[in-house]
Amino acid sequence: MTVRPPSLARGRAGPGARPSAANANAGAALRPANVDSFSRVLWWLFASSAGAATRGRIVTTLRAEPRNAQQLATELALDYTTIRHHLKVLRENGLIDSTGEHYGQVYSLAPSAEARWSELEKILDRHRSPRRPR
Secondary structure, X not given: OOOOOHHHOXXXXXOOOOOOOOOOOOOOOOOOOOOOHXXXXXXXXXXXXXXXXXXXXXXXXXXXXXXXXXXXXXXXXXXXXXXXXXXXXXXXXXXXXXXXXXHXXXXXXXXXXXXXXXXXXXXXXXXXXXOOOO
């Protein structure tokens, strides 16, 4: 399942892509004006969707060191199938790369995400939920 922001959902990707009339205000309060299509994907994946916090934790962890799905599940204390779902979404949207096959796949941050890390980090910092004491 590829997660696309409303403006990209109909295949109108690119710098001039505009949201449809029905989705014109979707997420507008969360993202700054005048952003390119990759920025829209970042905002959609990390600020305005239900799995945003989990995806943020995954990319932050992968930036430190490449890992497989089981290592991520253990380190982040999340269900393996949840991790696999988010890895699929991140890979389909070009934010992570994988090497290997099936269960042995190792995931790392894609060069496109690394190049825009400062922008991604600002989004993550702005929308990071406060940690609960244990």
